[in-house]
Amino acid sequence: MKKVIIVGAVGGGATAAGQLRFYDKEMNITVYDRDSTMSYAACGTPYVIGEVIEDETSILMANPEQFQQKRNIDVRLEHEVMEILRAEKKVRVRNLKTGGEFHDSYDALILSPGGRAIMPEIEGSGQGHVFTLRSYSDMQAIHSYIQKQKPSHGTISGAGFIGLEMAENLKHLGLAVDIVHKSSAILSILDEDLSLLLHAELEKNGIQIHTDTVIENIGQKNVQLSNGKSLDTDFVIMSIGLKPNTLLAEKAGLSIGETGGIQTNEFMQTDDESIYAIGDASENFDFITGDPKRVPLAVPAHRQAFLAAQHITGKPVPKKGLLGTSILKVFELDAAMTGMTETAIKEKGLLAKTVTHTGNSNAGYYPDHEKLTLKVHYNPSTRQILGAQCVGGKGVDKRIDVIATAIHGGLTVDDLQALELCYAPPFSSPKDPVNMIGYKAFD
Incomplete structure (x- = not known):
């Protein structure tokens, strides 16, 4: 029976445990985390503080008892993995409540230690x-x-x-x-x-x-x-940034990349083929350039958990890279982005042109419409979409999601005008802002 140890029980770690159990009903899975809670929705914490979310426990997705009863996964909170003994395939663990230490062995080890606020x-x-x-x-x-x-x-x-x-x-x-x-x-x-x-x-x-x-x-x-x-x-x-928790990996002699994260391959493996790294502390690569990239967000962490679990259970799926697709709400405006910014394009010395469209989220004659600005960077020679950003009162997520999908699928900026997108007055216009970007770029 294969034995897997996971370090970290939030986002990536908890998801990896669940994925492993889904694909292998017999595997021995143990999760260690030094905190007293697990699997909480970190992205919801500002809204609990602001009392938009009234019940703070609603962002707790699971607890050790649930993981044990429903999935037969052993989650040990307030336990810190202090050392990885790679030659022996063991970890040294400290019980933070008692101070006692013990060793645990693994066939595969997943590091999901997250990061800490600077x-x-x-x-x-x-x-x-x-x-x-x-x-x-x-x-x-x-x-x-x-x-x-x-x-x-x-x-x-x-x-x-x-x-x-x-x-x-x-x-x-x-x-x-x-x-x-x-x-x-x-x-x-x-x-x-x-x-x-x-x-x-x-x-x-x-x-x-x-x-x-x-x-x-x-x-x-x-x-x-x-x-x-x-x-x-x-x-x-x-709130000036996040530093990945890489000390455990560093002490084990695993390579740390130029972004400060633990280096991984397309299957989330580190230098050691038995050790994987996912989430905020892992370094991946950029979808557009192939250069090292680290994206400390929830969606990449969950995707990386799936990739690591697939590889461990013998069904490898290689990742294609990170776009860093993200969104936030600022009062009455939403802002979303995917791929490269102007600054990143200049730093990499890439050939690029930009097209911007400012218009309505949906039909201007319909009572419920908002202004939005959609901006897309592309390579004028290959027509490859390099990145996109959108700011507006509504419909921002839809436009960036469409363009992120287009980039992932290898569509060009010219293909955007051909996309047959949903239209009715409450939702869009006959020529959606995404279509308009394609028309404006077409030459």
Whole structure:
């Protein structure tokens, strides 16, 4: 009987365990995680804090008892894998409640250790009113602080996905919010002209944004910025990025790639053919360029879990690379993206042209319609679609999903005008914005 050990019981790890059991009813599967909760929807944590999701337990997808009873999978929480003994095919595990240690053997080992929020070394960052949001317990700490202390103002450092979602949710609670961001434009995975639309939406909703600056000092009731300004605030959420948890892999001598993740092949295997790496800590490759890429998002983690499980159970499916398709909501605007941005295209020195269409999400004469802007980058010689972004009031996800599918299927920018997409006045127009991109690029 094959024995598989999984390190990490959130997203990728829990999914890998479930996939393994689905394809092999007899396999011995053990999952270790150092936290006290497993398989929670991390993407829902800002909305629990903002009380849009009223029951915090609703984002808990499973518990060890359910995994044991329904799937015969042994999940051990508050257990940390301290060392991988590759030659012996064993791991050294510490019970964090008792301090005791033991060894466990494996035929295959899946690393899904996730990542941790980056906390800069600045004066005052260790205080109790300074938070990060990376785990279920982080979410509980922020939510509890707001409920008990009744703050009136919060400052967020970093204007990525979590930072912007937290800004909206704190505002939903009635708090005043400042965002501090080191770059000149927020949400750097968007082209700057589209990020400005989100910037304006945040300001329209009363969010104060400070770009080209960072927090240098955190006091009891204020923060000092590198541009000389001081902001009065009750608490701070540091949301400046994620560092993959690769220490276990590094100590085992596994290769770490240029993106900081654990290097993997098309089957999610590391240097050691018995060890796989998935999720936020794994380095994969870009669908467009083939270059190393790491995408710390839920969809790639679940896909990687499937690929690792398929390979372990003898039905290998090679991955084709990552596009980084993603979306977020910022008050009344949605923003979605897939593939390469202008910045990435310039950095790689690729030949590219851009076509942009601004129009309605659906028929303009229908009462319920919103404006959206769709932008697509493509290679003018090969006509290959390199990337796409969309910002608007509705229908943004549909357009980017269509284009992500087109890229994956090898369609050209010219093929977009030929796509027969759904149309009725409440949903689209006879020439959908995706079609319009194809018509405008056609030459």
